[in-house]
Every structure is written in structure tokens, then in C-alpha cells.
Amino acid sequence: MPVFKNPIEKCFNKLTRYHYYSFFLIFLSKLPIFWHILSLIFLSPPMDYECAVSKYNSTKNTCPCEYPVWDTSVFIETLQTKFSVVCDSTWLISFSQSILYVGTLIGSLTFGFLADRYGRLSMFSTCCFILAVAGCLVSIMPDVTSFIIMRCLEGFGLGGTIVTAYVLVVEYCGVSHRETVTALFHIPINLSHMTLAGIPFIFQDPRVRIVCIMDNKADLLLCLGISYLLRDCDEFQLAISLPVILFVALNWLVMESPKWLMDNDDINKAVNVMERISNFNKKPYENIRNEIEAYHAEQVNKAHVKITFWKIFKHKKLSLNLICMSIIYFICGMGYYGVSQYIGKMSGDIHTNVAISGALLLPGTIAAIFLLKILNRRTFLIATNFLSGVFMLIVVSFPKSWIWCRVVAACICNCFYFMSFIIVFLYGVELFPTSTRNSVLGFLSFLSRVGQIVAPPINALPEMVSGCIFGIAAILGAVVCYPLPETKNTELPSSLEDTKIISGRRTTQQENLDIQVQ
Helix, strand or coil, X not given: CCCCCCHHHHHHCCCCHHHHHXXXXXXXXXXXXXXXXXXXXXXXXXXXXXXXXXXXXXXXXXXXXXXXXXXXCCCCECHHHHHCCCHHHCHHHHHHHHXXXXXXXXXXXXXXXXXXXXXXXXXXXXXXXXXXXXHHHHCCCXXXXXXXXXXXXXXXXXXXXXXXXXXXXXXXXXXXXXXXXXXXXXXXXXXXXXXXXXXXXXXXXXXXXXXCCCECCCCEEEECCHHHHCXXXXXXXXXXXXXXXXXXXXXXXXXXXXXXXXXXXXXXXXXXXXXXXXXXXXXXXXXHHHHHHHHHHXXXXXXXXXXXXXXXXXXXXXXXXXXXXXXXXXXXXXXXXXXXXXXXXXXXXXXXXXXXXXXXXXXHHHHHHHHHHHCCHHHHHHHHHHHHHHHHHHHHHCCCCCHHHHHHHHHHHHHHHHXXXXXXXXXXXXXXXHHHHHHHHHHHHHHHHHHHHHXXXXXXXXXXXXXXXXXXXXXXXXXXCCCCCCCCCCCCCCCHHHHHHHHHHHHHHHHHHHHHHC
């Protein structure tokens, strides 16, 4: 059992009614937020057309085509039909998704810094407002240029919501529940995917094939999700954007992180938050004001140094931690999204691919809950990275005729990559003090998005080459984990001195081990 110095960590080491209430609302917000990441699949599904005027005998899906007549039997309106995206202009579809990722990248970095300065909760609400408004405006943009610009702003809000929500949740967790809550934080991502595509039911209608997860050639699975119910791209975009505006109200429904308030010397507000939580739980925390004031005074007397993000590089141990985590985040982003695309290219059936890989992610998330309790952070991260690399190298060593063996091995590889994502989210925030925690997570998320952008060009290479790159990169990620200190069962660091104590543990442990060996 850890010994607590921070009174807020001590109070939060046990989950209360307020935790269940606030976590439920924050987790619920992730459903519509993550719909936006997958939205392009249904904003611009494959569309057939016939050319009204063509010099070719066969006019279906031929280029060039100046006057396409679209087949609207499945989807009434899509980006292709709305902006007449056909032939040489089809690149605009994928470009709009890339721009969304660029906006996400900028948003995660920008709001990572702003949340350290102005608070986690206020920035989360601001990001929800930006995402909701930009998402709604996307549906009324008159041309493709304004559509792409607004998609960038949509991504800007999206990136901010991801990093601010997670840090807020983690700072409300005590040591005992941090691993469980971190793993559960990723389950809404899986549920978001399911609710956007839909819940499968057997249904005999060939028109639904395009929006279904899988076709078993005997029965078609009807996807009664948003994408099935709304076949107009503008209505669909509004449907996934309007619910986000509801979560702006979280600024009044939940409370700011008291740990952030205390570490930013706002003691009265921190005490007020803890007292309000106490009233909500109907179990008063005795002497919480005295404990917080005494702890804060002790920190001040020790002259604990609060640093900004850029001052990290003045300290060797913190710089090493940041460099190692940066490499790992980049590899996780490149590997997870890259292997997902790699599987689709292997199988030749994207619906089957989504079904198999998606089915493995939820069990992987649940398994992470138990493994995080059992394994140390560094051990778990080394294992998931190493196994990702091993299974990817197994994939490229199989003959291409062993298609199902290759697909299953690649899906297992992707599951380990996803588990790596879960642990690096937690590990990253435990390595750095409160004053830089959101900034660091924003910066690391930025690098993860860079890895995501790099993945498609790697997949453009021959399968053997791209598979080897993903496999070797994962093993390299396992090696890079080695210099990191262990943070399991430690309080979230409040100052530079706290992080130095955590970083020094590994050195001390190694010295003790050397003495024992001698």
C-alpha cells in the first residue's frame, strides 16, 4: 500500500459517488467526439455514376466524366454528389481526411499547453464548443475549399478534447484505480465505432451492403446506426455534431481538477472543490482544508520548482524521459494506424478486416485492465511493443497463400499496438509534473499524429518492406522503453523534485541489484 503525502491523492484513492458521476459524463462525451474521426467513411462512401456525355461505350464509372449522374439508391447525398468530386478530383476526399488529422495534431498540441495554464475543464468545454460548431458548419459549406478549411477547425477541437479529457480523468484518480480508469477510458472509442456503423441484425436487403460491417454471403447484416438511418451527408454530419454541444455543459456539471488548482497555488478553489465533492458524496473529508494548506506550505518551504514545458530540456533525466516517450508515441501512432491499413491491403475485404480487427480491440482493452494491475508500467510497455514487432515479422515470414494465418497474426499485432496506446497514455502523464502534464501529453499526441500521417506512405511500399518496417519499429520501441523509470504505485508528481525522485528510483534499484550480484 503506497504512503500518501498529497491529501488529494489520499482522498481519491477510493472511488466515490462523485467519481462514478463525473467519469460517466466524461466517458459518455467520447462517443460523439470519436464519431468525427470515423465520419469520412460515411460522408464519402463508394458511389457509382454514369456519364451523361461520354465518348466511351460503357459510361459507368468511366473517366473523364464532366456530367456524372450518380446512383443514389443507397445514399441520397455524399461529398462526391454535393461537390461533384469525380475522376481527377477524387484526391480531395482523402485530402480532407488528412486535413482533419492536421487539425487534430495542432489542437492536441495547442490545448495541451493552454490546459496547463487555464485549467483542464475549461479547455475541454472550449474544445467541445469548437468541435460542435465547426462540425455543424461543415454541413453547410458551399464549396470543397471551405469544407476542407472547416474540417481542419473540426479537427482542432477534436484534438483538444482528447488530451484535456484524459488528464482531467487521471488527476481525479488515486494510485489504486489509475490503471483501471485508463483502460476504461479507451472503451468508449470501441463503442463509438460500433454505434456509428451500427448494431448488426439479420436483414434481407441488398441495398444495405455498403454500410454493413460484414457480409457472410448467406445473410446481410443490417447496421442500424447513424450511418444507416441518415443517408444524406449533411444530415449525418449534423447528427454527429449536435450532441457534442451538450458536453459544453460539463463546465458546470463537473468540477476542475483540485490537484491542478492546488499545484497552481489556488488553494481556496482547491479546498472548495474538495468540500463540494464531500457534500456530493455525503461523506465529509475531515480537516481537508488543514491538510491541503499544510501540504502546500510544506511544498513551498521545500522550494519545489515548477517548470514549464520548454524548461524540461534543461534537466537531463526529464529530457531523456521525454525523448524516449516521444519515440514510443510516434511508433505507436505509426504502427497502430499503419497495421490497420496493412491488414485491409492483405485481406482485400475491408468489411471483414474491420470486423476482425475491431473484435480484437475490445478484449484487448479489457485485458489491459488486469495486466496493468499485475505488471509494472515499463514491463508492460516493453512486452506489448516487443510482441507487436514479433507478430508483424511473423506475418511477413508467412507465404502469401496463407492469407488467414497472416490476417490473424496481423490482427494480434494490432491488438498489442492498441494496448501499447493504453499504457503510454498513463505512463506519459505519470512521468511529468502537474505544471507540464497537459503540455507534454499534447506534444506526445502531436508526435503520435505525425506517425499516423507517416503510415500511409509506408503502406504504399511492397508488403514485405512495409511489414518489416512496422515490425522492426515496434521492437525498437521496446528497446527505447528501457531507460524509463518505473511509476507504478506512485503519486502523480507535483514538482520537478517529485519527478527527479521517480526518475532516480531506477538508478537506485539498478545499483542495489549490482551490489547483490557482487
